[in-house]
Amino acid sequence: MKKDDKRQYALILCDGPACLRKKSKNLEEVIKQELDKRGMADRVRLTLSGCLGMCDKGPILIVNPGYVIYGGVTEHDIPAIVEQHLINGEPIARLEINEDHLFNRFFRVFGDVGFFGKQMRITLRNCGIIDPEKIDDYLSVRGYEALAKVLTDISPEDVVKEIKKSGLRGRGGAGYPTGIKWELTRKSEGSPKYVICNADEGDPGAFMDRSAIEGDPHTVIEGMIIGGYATGADKGFVYIRAEYPLAIKRLEKALGEAKTHGFLGKNIMGSDFSFDIEIKLGAGAFVCGEETALIHSIEGSRGMPRPRPPFPSVSGLFGKPTLINNVETWANIPVIILDGADWFSSIGTETSKGTKVFAVAGKVKNTGLVEVPMGTTLREIIYDIAGGIADDKKFKAVQTGGPSGGCLPEEYLDTKIDYESLSKAGSIMGSGGMIVIDEDSCMVNISKFFLEFTENESCGKCTPCREGTKRMLEILTRITDGKGEEGDIEKLERLGNMIKKASLCGLGQSAPNPVLSTIKNFREEYEEHIKEKKCRASACIALLSYTITDKCIGCMACRRACPVNAISGEPKVKHVVDKTRCVKCGLCFNICKFDAIDRR
Amino acid sequence: MEQTLDNKQAELKTFIDGFRDKEHFESYLIAVLHKAQEIHGYLKKDVMDDIAREMNIPTSHIWGVATFYHYFNLKPIGKYKISICLGTACYVKGAERILNAVKKELGIEMGDTTPDELFTLQITRCLGACGLAPVAMINDKIHGELTAEKMVDILRKYRKAAMAEAAEKAKEQQ
């Protein structure tokens, strides 16, 4: 091989938590050593990316050019990858994730993979492509071009107009039109004004904000600077969970680089616009995702919401007009400016424009982050993108919107996702959690799980949420413990509907959703629990009962295993479970080699 | 080297001083509490008193904030977290005796940490190890089929190991 034939490569190794758990950190070392050994370090660049959203296939390694994606890579594969692919130019088929082809505008390199097929990446457009710790990488993908454009060509009023025209709506949950928020803040009297990025992502299972910041922090920063310019603010805050150390680190680095490049600070890019951003850490309170609670937290207080109006756009941080958007919303801003509101609003549905990122989890084959145009159906996400239900089980429901959302049964699978349709179906968009539930899950138990979360995260300020969620949880607990009473479902509905309409903030107003939607769609499961003391999914331990069938040969294994001596019987004679003593630990069920324990 | 108390105080003070020129100085309370916890491991009363004085914030407010956010520890967390399972199976097999033995051996109550910050005692719901009942978990390791004597032995082993480790460290530093 001639020297000038040597090709340049860029490797991207996923550094997301799921991949990390599968040792992708070690891989970094192994790859470096291997490259050193072969003297290739100078022409292969290794980049760590934020979560690439293919958590179940990790560790993920991407080789560019060519955008070959390897999954399940172990350290033993490295020498082969270097030898065969980087030196000989032949990708290794057995490691490749290679499914059907679809092309998309932003993610042409990602377009080769089925997982990305129906996706369209705006928020996550650079994630996994650029090195998030290098501003030059961001600049190479038109980074800070949108900022340059507004500073030189577009008046603040026109920026607001453009955002309004784009139809972008808040990606944090409620879907309030972003442009109107900007306009209200711009028009509010009072100085100084503030811009806040809400990165207090707290829904269990949702991690799109973390991935966006870890993978492409500059986009968020650029969005915020544009927001500051448009509204007349000169100071921004990113409120981010302390539990996200990598995101914080990358954000800090990005802010530093943006400053040295003159994108932040005094007289940005030589204009007379000055803007600065500071990071403020959360400290473990889900309710701080609510904008007024978040503001109080930035002010150094307990993160308790307050009644609105006044809205933050009029009186927010330190009593001044404040523009709050979440990470995903901010990340859309530079794209809208660069490609125009007309293009942006051509994506999506009548009322909801652009794309939305979902964290798909639960009982599907592919779990991870997906970004799809609004209007994609639930079925497309679950079956086409996430590969359908794992282990050939039967689909039962999909839970969207996390603890604030609802559970939708099969008949809603063809719902085109947008803010209105989900809410009409009895759920919400929320921040984008999507948990797929199969027949093995008990709907009562699932709603109890979500309510446990909100009850624990209630700030305690308003009565309906503080006392009401507690009582609902007590009722759900007694139902799953087999102590449900006639009338409990009605009590849940009565409390739930009241809490929804009477609570002070969004947390309380949405807390009953998981319960109310499961009662609406799976009422018979509740009734079975209460009337028949039966859990069809065998998930509520207290409702299970263990009996020994005729398959028992009297081997005594279960009798010995039972921690409370609830099983009696002579050798070689069928044993019996004393149900009054049984603590339902399931040891007998697990230990029996003859399938003689019946659990239902 | 282990920081002395004065050093720790000075470090926190320097950190606080870094915010003095900022607008809305008091709004940096949560950042300061993060730092205090980083330095001391948890939020001690006298440290919060110091912060109150330095930042001119009422102690009741600091306490309100410290107790609101779950990230903040108000009690020291020991090197070893002992979780005694009080699930039904463990309970009928005498988990309470194990619990009492631990309390007696360490001289602490539920939720407390030993003065040497080695052990924190907690109870837990069923660990799903009913077959080994009664069980206790120390950090991530499950110890099963316990008796009071066995539990005390285990604790002593942990303590011995920790002391050996500390001695090793001390030696290295010399």
Added chain:
Amino acid sequence: METIAEKKMINVTVNNKPYKVGGNQTIMQALDEVGFRIPRLCYHPKLSIEGACRVCIVEVEGMRNYVASCAFPILEGMKIRTDSNDVRRARRDIVELILDNHPEDCHVCERDGNCELQRLAYSMGIRKRHFVGEKKHYEKDLSSPSVIRDPNKCILCGRCVRMCAEIQKVSALRYAHRGFHTVVMPAYNMPFSESVCTACGQCISVCPTASFVEKGNCMELFDKLTNPDIIKIVQIAPSVRASIGEAFNLDPGRAMEGEMAATLRKLGFDYVFDTQFSADLTIMEEASEFLDRLQGKGKLPMITSCSSAWMKCMEQFYPDLIDNVSTCKSPMSMMGSLIKTHFAAKNNMDPKKIFTVAVMCCTAKKYEAQRPELQVDEMNPTDMVITTREIAWMIKCAGIDFLRIKPEKFDTPLGVSSGAGVIFGVTGGVMEAALRTAYELYTGETLMDIEMNDLRGFKGIKEGKVVMDGKEIRIAVAHGLGNANEVLEVVRKEPDRYHFVEIMGCPGGCIGGGGQPYANSNSEPLNEACLKKRAEALYGLDRTRTIRRSHENPDVQRIYKEFLGRPLSALSHKILHTHYKAKEPRGIISKETKVR
């Protein structure tokens, strides 16, 4: 202040009927205006809007959720429903949820019959319970001599928290923990007695339930009153007579002076004296001290020292101003000191056998009574303090028909008072009384125009000037510790701005004290109209007195002649003056911190 233009009338409909209401206010205020009184709990007109209890929800057409009427602005064209079955049931359920986490011991509760939650539960129609479950359980805090904190009865309306932080700027209380485990408590859940609490008792004033109550001494007092071996001597503060009628369902503003003297005798006291006498004495000492300071003997401005909550507050929050504070004991402690010295000696009594009781409008006086700094010959001047509320209860308990009692006179010699002593109970009163005397002592002329309107009324901070022999005396009066803070910040920055400053710990002065009767069912705590009537009762008594200047009180003159010699004599100093020292924990008043 709202201008007329801002208050322009707007059209709304309430329950399908049209109304014209003032704009630029909340839905609740607008509804109050047209005769709807929406139930409410966390709302208080003097405190910031919390919007937490959700009891005051209404329906507004076009809004998906209910709206908290206390927090939402009324707008032109708004269609409001207060009476739909849905909203009524939601309100009812919310109150039930509060009850579900509240001890159900109403008939053994101190606030039985006077509890906002009880009244609310009744009017919401909670006759059945649906959601009973786990209740909270916390220790009561009995550490303070003044205030008991019982978190079990707390319904987390936060009125105490806002009172303590916003009106008093003491911030002894805050929410701690969160969710179902939220508790109102002092820092670190420390005993109240070890916190910065000034014992003012305003948390009690605004608490809708019995989560805060005074540390009661009634049963102990009944015991003492039936003990034949001790001499029971009582004194009663000016503002008790101005408010006690309210505890017997009388409208505010009826002065019950002679009635109280007669009642206390009926209860079994051997001597019934009037704190107003010692108020006159306080004026003699304080006016003299002021003139001394004015002549260079001591620091200016001089700050009054009658209010015990202020006394505790000053030692913890303003130790740098200790030398500015008058060394005069409060009238209560002067009275006790005199009883156990001069009065005992004159009547051949063993002071150790005397049991002095003070009936006060104040919870902080319970704290003051324990201050070692006040002792005379190792005796506490005051052995027991009971509040207006407690004495009202004792009267009821003892079966005394208070409303039909024949007025009697106080005992002499410690029972005669001037009009100046009366007005001590109102903000500005001490200053007014002191100036009536100081003027004469300084100029040798009698001050004729003695009603000083600059110093009257409920403005938070009042300033005034008096010219004495060509010398301009600049004065300031503050009531409530929050207002006091503003004045004291000025004193710190401009020590020469004022010569004389009066500070009262409670809003309105003693008439708004933490020991006064609870608000009745159609009013809210610390209602300003009610405070005004109490004040008017005291100004009325002053007007009808023939003697209106302390130095003209013949019994005061006699006591100087027979015993003390002259104001600020060595004996006066020993018996009537005290000292202060800086105390821990140090109080912190933050400029920015909000109540959250």
